[in-house]
Amino acid sequence: MTADPVWVKSERQRERERVLASQGRRTASVATISTILFVALAVVVVVNSPGWPRVQETFFDPEMFLRSAPAVAEGFLINIKIFLIAEPLILVVGLLVALVRGTKNPALFPLRALATFYVDAFRGVPTLLVILMVGFGLPALKLQGIPNDLVTLGVIALTLSYGAYVAEVFRSGIESIHPSQVAAARSLGLSHGKTLRFVVLPQAARRVVVPLLNDFISLQKDTALVSTIGLVEVLRQAQIIASQTFNYTPYLVASLLFILLTIPLARYTDHLSAKARKRQGS
Numbered sequence: 001m002t003a004d005p006v007w008v009k010s011e012r013q014r015e016r017e018r019v020l021a022s023q024g025r026r027t028a029s030v031a032t033i034s035t036i037l038f039v040a041l042a043v044v045v046v047v048n049s050p051g052w053p054r055v056q057e058t059f060f061d062p063e064m065f066l067r068s069a070p071a072v073a074e075g076f077l078i079n080i081k082i083f084l085i086a087e088p089l090i091l092v093v094g095l096l097v098a099l100v101r102g103t104k105n106p107a108l109f110p111l112r113a114l115a116t117f118y119v120d121a122f123r124g125v126p127t128l129l130v131i132l133m134v135g136f137g138l139p140a141l142k143l144q145g146i147p148n149d150l151v152t153l154g155v156i157a158l159t160l161s162y163g164a165y166v167a168e169v170f171r172s173g174i175e176s177i178h179p180s181q182v183a184a185a186r187s188l189g190l191s192h193g194k195t196l197r198f199v200v201l202p203q204a205a206r207r208v209v210v211p212l213l214n215d216f217i218s219l220q221k222d223t224a225l226v227s228t229i230g231l232v233e234v235l236r237q238a239q240i241i242a243s244q245t246f247n248y249t250p251y252l253v254a255s256l257l258f259i260l261l262t263i264p265l266a267r268y269t270d271h272l273s274a275k276a277r278k279r280q281g282s
């Protein structure tokens with residue numbers, strides 16, 4: 001019995017790998033050096049500017065940073081709560097609206113028209129105005145069952161605003177599925193509902209993951225807009241401390257908290273986008 005042949009890299013292959021490794025090291029070195037030089041230059045320009053001492057005292061006070069961090073972080077928990085509640089509601093609203101807009105049944109034309117109006121209206125109105133109208137308008141109706149809780153009102157406003165954007169994302173994903181997929185499913189005996197559930201939606205969901213994540217990165221930041229209706233979340237808490245101390249370092253604390261939350265999601269979005277490009281290329 002003869003042994004299986006062992007694959008051995010050729011000299012040309014080994015040379016190619018050495019060249020690629022050398023190029024990679026050179027590229028990394030150039031990128032590192034240029035980044036260090038750019039950061040050093042920016043620091044020198046900012047520190048030597050005439051107004052830097054005043055800016056440092058007002059925005060970068062270490063003592064105020066430590067004093068304000070616990071209270072600002074406590075307010076940030078409310079932002080996270082709003083985000084975690086609003087996100088699944090937005091997905092549900094967006095998907096339902098997208099499905100209604102895509103229906104061809106003449107009997108459902110009123111619902112389709114209503115869904116179209118909803119998308120057009122809430123995509124055209126700034127999120128801040130939606131929050132103000134919901135936050136002050138709904139309680140003013142004094143109807144039974146209308147919530148007065150500011151967190152609930154903020155969640156409703158963000159869901160209405162972002163649901164319109166997410167609906168269009170879902171609709172574009174559904175429409176990107178080739179009609180042959182639907183025809184093949186129907187030829188196998190699947191009903192329209194089962195075709196949508198088992199064939200169209202799974203493929204569409206994979207295609208819209210990256211756009212949805214980008215929308216939710218924006219949603220994380222826009223939770224701060226709920227402060228306009230009086231909710232003491234991270235931005236309002238920073239404003240309160242700043243107005244009491246005449247120091248804006250609490251805003252720096254709030255900014256860093258948002259960055260710590262959004263950057264991991266942004267990098268994960270880039271990772272998924274790169275995987276999608278690689279899968280399409282292969």
